[in-house]
Amino acid sequence: MTDANSRASRRLTEEAATWYLELRGGGDRRTNARFLAWLQRSPQHVAEYLAIAGLHNDLPAAAAAEKAAHAQLKALAASEPSVVPFRIKPMPVQPVPSMPRARASLASRPRTLRWLAVAAGVLLVFGGGIRMAMQPMPVVPGLAYASDASAPRTVPLEDGSVVELDRDSAMVVRFDTGTRSIELVRGAALFNLGKDPGRPMTIHVGTQVLNDIGTVFTVRAGSDATDVAVISGRVAVAERTPRWIDRVAPRLASGEVPVSPVVELGGGESARVASDGRLLDHGSTDIAHATAWLPTEIRFHDMPVAQVAQRFNAYVGRPLVVDDKALAAKRISGVFKAHDADAFVAYLATLPDVRVERTTTDVHVTVVGDKRKTATKL
Amino acid sequence: MSADNLQGWARLLSDKGPALANYFLRRVAHRWDAQDLVQEVYLRLLGSGDGDVAAIRNPEAYLFTVAGNLVKEHAQMRRRAPVSTEGLPEVLERLATPCQAGNDLDQELRRQRLADLMGRLSPKCRAVMVMHYRDEMPYKDIGEALSISPNMVKKYIVKGLALCRQGMARYD
Numbered sequence: 001m002t003d004a005n006s007r008a009s010r011r012l013t014e015e016a017a018t019w020y021l022e023l024r025g026g027g028d029r030r031t032n033a034r035f036l037a038w039l040q041r042s043p044q045h046v047a048e049y050l051a052i053a054g055l056h057n058d059l060p061a062a063a064a065a066e067k068a069a070h071a072q073l074k075a076l077a078a079s080e081p082s083v084v085p086f087r088i089k090p091m092p093v094q095p096v097p098s099m100p101r102a103r104a105s106l107a108s109r110p111r112t113l114r115w116l117a118v119a120a121g122v123l124l125v126f127g128g129g130i131r132m133a134m135q136p137m138p139v140v141p142g143l144a145y146a147s148d149a150s151a152p153r154t155v156p157l158e159d160g161s162v163v164e165l166d167r168d169s170a171m172v173v174r175f176d177t178g179t180r181s182i183e184l185v186r187g188a189a190l191f192n193l194g195k196d197p198g199r200p201m202t203i204h205v206g207t208q209v210l211n212d213i214g215t216v217f218t219v220r221a222g223s224d225a226t227d228v229a230v231i232s233g234r235v236a237v238a239e240r241t242p243r244w245i246d247r248v249a250p251r252l253a254s255g256e257v258p259v260s261p262v263v264e265l266g267g268g269e270s271a272r273v274a275s276d277g278r279l280l281d282h283g284s285t286d287i288a289h290a291t292a293w294l295p296t297e298i299r300f301h302d303m304p305v306a307q308v309a310q311r312f313n314a315y316v317g318r319p320l321v322v323d324d325k326a327l328a329a330k331r332i333s334g335v336f337k338a339h340d341a342d343a344f345v346a347y348l349a350t351l352p353d354v355r356v357e358r359t360t361t362d363v364h365v366t367v368v369g370d371k372r373k374t375a376t377k378l
Numbered sequence: 379m380s381a382d383n384l385q386g387w388a389r390l391l392s393d394k395g396p397a398l399a400n401y402f403l404r405r406v407a408h409r410w411d412a413q414d415l416v417q418e419v420y421l422r423l424l425g426s427g428d429g430d431v432a433a434i435r436n437p438e439a440y441l442f443t444v445a446g447n448l449v450k451e452h453a454q455m456r457r458r459a460p461v462s463t464e465g466l467p468e469v470l471e472r473l474a475t476p477c478q479a480g481n482d483l484d485q486e487l488r489r490q491r492l493a494d495l496m497g498r499l500s501p502k503c504r505a506v507m508v509m510h511y512r513d514e515m516p517y518k519d520i521g522e523a524l525s526i527s528p529n530m531v532k533k534y535i536v537k538g539l540a541l542c543r544q545g546m547a548r549y550d
Contacts, residue, residue, distance in 0.1 A: 009544070010540060010544060013539075013540040013543050013544060014536050014537070014540045017535070017536040017539040017540055017543070018536050020539070021532055021535060021536065023438050027436075027438075032434070032435070032436065032437055033434070035437050035438070036423070036433065036434065036437040039420075039423050039437060039441065040420075040423055040424055042420075043416050043417055043419075043420040046416050046419055046420045046423065046441070047416045049441070050416070050441075050445060051543060052539060052543060053442075055492075055539060055542060055543050055546065056539070058488060058489065058492055059492065059507070059511040059539075059542070060511045060512065060514075061489050062488075062489045062490075062492035062493045062496060062511075063493075063496060063507065063508050063510075063511035063512035064512055065489065065490075065493040066493065066496065066497070066504075066508045066512055068508070070509070070513065070523070073501075073504070073505035073508055073509065074505065074523055074524065076501040076504070076505060077501045077502040077504075077505040077506075077524050078524075079501060080500060080501040080502045143498075299487065301487045
């Protein structure tokens with residue numbers, strides 16, 4: 001959808017919503033006549049109005065799930081600045097050779113750095129042509145996700161990655177055109193990461209940095225140690241030094257924080273790393289145990305087979321790989337026991353021409369006689 | 379589309395009347411038959427200009443009634459059609475839903491997604507939406523709680539509805 005299209009569709013939705021609210025108070029003759037004329041202008045108006053009416057019916061039940069009390073909502077609302085911040089489009093960032101020096105000299109004064117970086121962001125708005133030494137990280141807003149104590153939460157991210165947040169956990173996600181970074185603030189999470197060679201993914205937990213390589217692993221942030229268990233793929237764990245760099249890292253050039261490697265883990269391995277970077281434990285992991293906190297059911301509605309398979313890959317050491325593009329894109333609905341990926345594979349095998357091949361590292365789902373074999377690694 | 383689903387909808391619609399809009403919300407974007415129904419509703423609305431008293435007196439009620447009747451008619455027509463018209467995607471969909479009543483699952487997932495979307499609104503917008511839809515507070519009280527005018531409250535609800543609608547459209 002182009003910008004103009006999406007603006008027009010947004011405007012139409014807002015018109016329909018305005019009419020809907022207008023008529024809740026009961027319309028008078030003139031209002032009704034204007035409303036009828038609006039409906040008669042286009043079938044799209046009719047469709048959008050019905051859609052808004054449906055949404056309005058669903059909203060009370062959805063809003064009931066909101067846990068924040070009245071006072072909390074008030075406080076949150078009060079914290080919102082009344083001035084709308086600049087919206088800055090992420091720009092492709094060119095590497096600047098002089099950057100390490102700039103960072104070293106500014107690093108001892110994080111506050112100055114922050115203001116300079118903010119200034120850089122502002123300059124990028126007004127002087128699009130100026131190439132700044134600082135990358136516009138400060139203007140990449142972090143999206144915070146938290147789960148409450150009642151249930152784990154599934155968070156699908158825009159790059160196709162899926163994060164399962166354990167109960168009472170929180171993370172901040174920062175994606176821009178050049179990097180992807182997630183900070184696990186508290187609790188535990190399972191990261192089921194999509195591959196994007198152009199945008200490496202870095203996970204920050206306390207003082208540790210984890211570099212993924214298209215993989216599935218769980219992380220639990222403790223007060224004095226971090227536990228990492230890899231379900232499939234490889235993960236490099238490193239220590240960020242020194243501590244204050246943590247604080248300025250988000251404002252620095254993406255993820256290029258000095259690190260010292262601690263351990264590299266493969267599928268089925270786990271490690272416990274102390275907050276000072278010492279490796280406390282390194283061994284094999286029991287996948288069922290490491291994923292015991294995850295939801296026991298996988299529910300999906302009108303979801304592509306590839307995404308469903310990705311959900312199952314959170315629970316299995318041998319990931320499912322759907323080799324056929326058309327099959328990967330096929331939309332399905334259902335509920336499966338999460339720890340029974342075999343049931344899902346068995347279901348796939350009942351589809352016409354589908355063959356399942358198990359290797360030592362993967363389970364391949366292929367379509368027989370398909371010449372356009374394009375692997376969708378999950 | 380499976381016959382079960384259609385029966386489900388027909389029942390749902392006859393039970394809930396105006397809640398049929400849910401049907402459109404889910405399907406209007408992609409499914410040709412929903413598009414067809416919207417066209418049909420639209421044509422009747424156009425025709426209603428020629429002195430249809432019901433349409434002029436209360437266009438909204440007229441809209442819901444016409445749409446409801448059309449969906450019912452359509453469901454009955456489809457039920458009489460031979461099974462072989464069922465397309466592969468529909469068969470797959472049924473196969474893939476081994477142990478759940480489709481409607482319940484659908485409803486629950488939609489609620490979760492909506493709740494998710496509401497959580498992502500800006501703090502003021504979210505506060506207004508929750509106070510309105512959860513706490514059922516009138517505009518005036520919401521405005522007083524948040525130090526904004528009732529008119530602004532309405533604007534936030536419009537904005538919230540539009541953002542939720544656009545967010546849900548991606549799932550439909």
